[in-house]
Amino acid sequence: MHGLEFDVAHLLAGTLVLASFMMLYQDRLTALLNVYALHALVLALSVAWQAFIQDAPHLYVTAFIALVFKATIIPVALHRIIVRLGIHREIETAVGVGLTMMAGIGLVALSMVVMLRVTPGADALAREDLAFALSVVLLGLLIMVTRRNAVSQVVGFMSLENGLVLAATGAKGMPLVVEISVAFSVLIAFIVIGIFLFRIRERFDSVDIQALDRFRGERR
Amino acid sequence: MSMINDLISQGAQMLLVLMLAPLLTGFVRKIKARLLRRQGPPLLQPYRDLIRLMRKDVVLAENASWLFRVIPYIIFAGTWVAASLVPTFGSGLLFSWSADLIAIIALLGSARFFLALAGLDVGTAFGGIGSSREVMIASLAEPAILIMVFSVAMIAGSTQLSTIAEFMGSSAVGLRVSLGLALVALTIVAIAENGRIPVDNPATHLELTMVHEAMVLEYSGRHLALIDLSSQLKLLLYISMIACIFMPWGAAAPEAGVRSLAFGALTYIVKLSACGVALAVFETAIAKMRVFRIPEFLGAALMLALLATLLRFVSGSL
Numbered sequence: 001m002h003g004l005e006f007d008v009a010h011l012l013a014g015t016l017v018l019a020s021f022m023m024l025y026q027d028r029l030t031a032l033l034n035v036y037a038l039h040a041l042v043l044a045l046s047v048a049w050q051a052f053i054q055d056a057p058h059l060y061v062t063a064f065i066a067l068v069f070k071a072t073i074i075p076v077a078l079h080r081i082i083v084r085l086g087i088h089r090e091i092e093t094a095v096g097v098g099l100t101m102m103a104g105i106g107l108v109a110l111s112m113v114v115m116l117r118v119t120p121g122a123d124a125l126a127r128e129d130l131a132f133a134l135s136v137v138l139l140g141l142l143i144m145v146t147r148r149n150a151v152s153q154v155v156g157f158m159s160l161e162n163g164l165v166l167a168a169t170g171a172k173g174m175p176l177v178v179e180i181s182v183a184f185s186v187l188i189a190f191i192v193i194g195i196f197l198f199r200i201r202e203r204f205d206s207v208d209i210q211a212l213d214r215f216r217g218e219r220r
Numbered sequence: 221m222s223m224i225n226d227l228i229s230q231g232a233q234m235l236l237v238l239m240l241a242p243l244l245t246g247f248v249r250k251i252k253a254r255l256l257r258r259q260g261p262p263l264l265q266p267y268r269d270l271i272r273l274m275r276k277d278v279v280l281a282e283n284a285s286w287l288f289r290v291i292p293y294i295i296f297a298g299t300w301v302a303a304s305l306v307p308t309f310g311s312g313l314l315f316s317w318s319a320d321l322i323a324i325i326a327l328l329g330s331a332r333f334f335l336a337l338a339g340l341d342v343g344t345a346f347g348g349i350g351s352s353r354e355v356m357i358a359s360l361a362e363p364a365i366l367i368m369v370f371s372v373a374m375i376a377g378s379t380q381l382s383t384i385a386e387f388m389g390s391s392a393v394g395l396r397v398s399l400g401l402a403l404v405a406l407t408i409v410a411i412a413e414n415g416r417i418p419v420d421n422p423a424t425h426l427e428l429t430m431v432h433e434a435m436v437l438e439y440s441g442r443h444l445a446l447i448d449l450s451s452q453l454k455l456l457l458y459i460s461m462i463a464c465i466f467m468p469w470g471a472a473a474p475e476a477g478v479r480s481l482a483f484g485a486l487t488y489i490v491k492l493s494a495c496g497v498a499l500a501v502f503e504t505a506i507a508k509m510r511v512f513r514i515p516e517f518l519g520a521a522l523m524l525a526l527l528a529t530l531l532r533f534v535s536g537s538l
Binding site for chain 1: 394395396397398401515516519520523524526527530531533534535537
């Protein structure tokens with residue numbers, strides 16, 4: 001059970017969780033986008049390894065999509081957006097790194113406990129992938145919660161979606177059609193969000209989400 | 221017979237670490253100087269400094285207590301014992317049954333406690349600042365290194381260094397992400413504990429940001445020599461610990477012959493110089509941090525160690 005196959009899968013999935021933590025730690029926007037590209041690259045490697053050990057050629061397509069769209073196109077486009085918005089040098093004051101890290105560790109522990117309890121029958125690879133995928137999803141949500149800048153919230157959302165892909169490849173037999181449609185819907189969501197970023201910016205002169213709170217009258 | 225062999229190799233190790241520690245410091249200084257295109261002091265300069273300090277008179281502050289005079293010996297003894305417990309060239313040492321990682325951390329921790337007391341003893345402002353900063357760093361570094369020890373112990377099944385080294389040298393280890401995380405965590409802690417550059421600058425005197433130098437400002441003569449020698453021993457200890465846990469190749473097994481012991485010593489020297497070069501390059505490439513960013517730096521080590529333990533927990537329970 002603990003052969004090389006399992007060890008490599010474990011290594012890649014663990015690196016994915018680590019990359020999520022790096023995003024959580026990073027408070028500079030440019031570096032955050034670079035870490036996101038790394039996250040997607042590790043995801044592509046992990047999916048390709050799953051394709052290799054499951055003998056599932058369609059997963060190679062998924063890995064390719066991850067490599068092209070998520071590791072290349074989206075980070076480059078986001079880099080352009082933040083340069084055009086003039087916020088690429090901005091340092092975000094997130095909630096507080098120590099507290100966020102502790103919350104992140106708590107979420108990872110929670111997802112391990114939950115996933116290992118509810119999937120006793122499945123095989124080791126799928127269980128391990130599911131546990132890590134849930135923690136990547138939760139960490140993505142945590143990134144979205146602790147950031148005030150709209151661009152880093154987008155990055156959090158994208159990393160969350162990476163976690164979903166990891167879960168889907170671990171559980172054998174996600175059809176290719178679903179995979180491709182998910183990938184494209186994320187791309188479309190990305191475009192819509194990009195347009196919205198500029199609209200928000202036009203109206204409020206900032207992409208700080210707190211401006212929206214003030215506008216709705218929630219904060220005086 | 222094997223008892224006598226173990227005794228001899230234990231004694232050899234105690235002498236070896238004591239002899240090598242100043243050389244390692246001189247080596248790191250030399251490499252750093254060469255990287256900055258300076259000539260740098262000769263490799264043997266730390267020995268000369270120690271001998272010169274030994275010959276000089278001790279100047280004591282008027283209000284120094286007896287503790288102030290005893291502490292250098294306590295620190296030196298604790299650090300030397302800890303350094304001679306870590307297996308360097310071979311794991312067949314007489315006291316390897318007591319070379320427990322937690323015991324070594326406790327020895328270093330008590331040495332640090334006494335050093336902080338010495339900083340406070342004379343009652344100068346600098347000593348107080350140094351001690352408070354040292355304790356702040358220690359309170360963050362110690363949990364990190366303990367959790368790192370737990371994750372390594374979960375993998376190797378023991379906290380005893382010789383057992384861990386043997387396990388890591390065998391093929392039973394496999395490919396483990398936890399070990400990589402633990403290595404990074406241990407490296408960060410080692411940098412912080414030895415006061416190397418992102419945390420403290422070992423080459424400065426009389427700056428507001430210094431930590432270690434501020435505590436030992438009042439010491440002179442043979443006391444200062446002992447404290448310097450123990451901080452050099454501490455650097456050697458951390459590098460040998462990293463080498464012993466994560467690079468156990470080449471170290472001689474217990475009951476090994478003279479040839480494999482010599483081979484172990486040779487590989488140990490190679491590992492030490494590789495780590496020394498890496499440390500010098502890292503220190504040259506990075507700038508010193510503000511004091512209030514150190515908690516974030518060490519927090520990363522704590523987080524990595526926790527993550528390593530969690531990941532190990534998952535792969536172990538499947």
